[in-house]
Amino acid sequence: MNRPVVAGVDGSPSSLAAADQAAATAVARSRPLLLVHGYLHPLGYGVPLNPYDLGVPAPTEEAEKMLERVAGNLAGRHPGLRVAVRQVAGGPGATLVAESRRAELVVVGSRGGGGFAGLLLGSVGGQLAQHGHCPVLVVRPAEQPIPVAGPVLVGVDGSEAAAYAVELAADEAARRDAELVLVHVHAPPAAAAPEVAAEAGTAERAEAGTAERAEAAELLGAAAERVRAAQPGLRVTQRPVVAASPEAALREASGEASLVVVGSRGRGGFAGLLLGSVSQALVQHAHCPVLIAHRPEPADD
Structure with missing residues (x-):
């Protein structure tokens, strides 16, 4: 069709x-x-x-x-x-x-x-x-110049919806002959409970930070591998981001992009995407066009 x-x-x-x-x-x-x-x-x-x-x-x-x-x-x-x-x-x-x-x-x-x-x-x-x-x-409104030659930015969180967003973003980057930037946002390690000794709290935070970095590297690496298999000539960059606010982090990152692609659902760093504050922040305040990756459904006859 x-x-x-x-x-x-x-x-x-x-x-x-x-x-x-x-x-x-x-x-x-x-x-x-x-x-x-x-x-x-x-x-x-x-x-x-x-x-x-x-x-x-x-x-x-x-x-x-x-x-x-x-x-x-x-x-x-x-x-x-x-x-x-x-x-x-x-x-x-x-x-x-x-x-x-x-x-x-x-x-x-x-x-x-x-x-x-x-x-x-x-x-x-x-x-x-x-x-x-x-x-x-x-x-987006033409209130400021959009970097036409900028990269295509896409959120990665390991969900099925994000995987489809990466697929769409890779196709867009290939059409534009642009770099594809894979972004995973995760929060900094939470502070230890007040009753825990300072030494133990520091150790726990370090351990949590190591686990977060390992998960980010695994998610980004797997996504990059799939993209390179489908689009061998595409320039792919992996970007783990530590931020308390996924909304602010993605909004800021969109300032350098020609397009930002987001999944229709999410988890982890993109929990509630398009169901809550993250989607509203990007749709209303991103500095470049936003592509919402709804998977096409069979057309009605």
């Missing part, structure tokens, strides 16, 4: 930046691009102007013109692009989640307006992060 790259478009600068990134990605992957606008009825979803008219709200001419204009501009800037547009009578979150069942990738801006207002700052972002059926790329 020739799954398209899908971009949510509402005319906002953020969504236009996402659409441009989606177009470049579609051409690079030889995939069609589908621009989608989810619209709400003026009085609320599913509420007709006439209480006796229970039909589905019709697409708006204004939005159709916006989509056609964006599609034409993208086709002019990306030779070889195959692009189609679609309006959907539904909320933006549900619309994009539904489209993700048939997509190669869904690309969204980190902020939106109109049909995608509050995207990735509230419930819409939560729906995509939790329920996307394919990888989701969040394009």
Whole structure:
């Protein structure tokens, strides 16, 4: 199945930046691009102007013109692009989640307006992060230059979801001819209990630190070995990071990257990823685009 790259478009600068990134990605992957606008009825979803008219709200001419204009501009800037547009009578979150069942990738801006207002700052972002059926790329606002030649950064924690994230990150790094940086974040050893003598506390902390370093080296080494077997020519760097806050550590590391890839679930240093504070910190505050590695599911026929 020739799954398209899908971009949510509402005319906002953020969504236009996402659409441009989606177009470049579609051409690079030889995939069609589908621009989608989810619209709400003026009085609320599913509420007709006439209480006796229970039909589905019709697409708006204004939005159709916006989509056609964006599609034409993208086709002019990306030779070889195959692009189609679609309006959907539904909320933006549900619309994009539904489209993700048939997509190669869904690309969204980190902020939106109109049909995608509050995207990735509230419930819409939560729906995509939790329920996307394919990888989701969040394009950051153009508030600062992104190091285009920077490495692709990916979190490693030994989970199945992280393994798929590493696979996606390696593919992206190969396409970009970029370095792949494997990162494992673990907390510093906890302090010994107050009643334990100072000497014993120091020994326990040292032992715990040694165990953490050994686990990090094992996880990173295994991930690097798999990547090199699949992508022999790829530049791979292993980076263990000791930090009390995985959110802060990954956010800081993203400042040097062209892309950061995270799994849809996690454990250890990435516990609760996309279910709690780590995901929210990266999606909202990373310094580069964020790729959420949802494994594609079989498309609905």
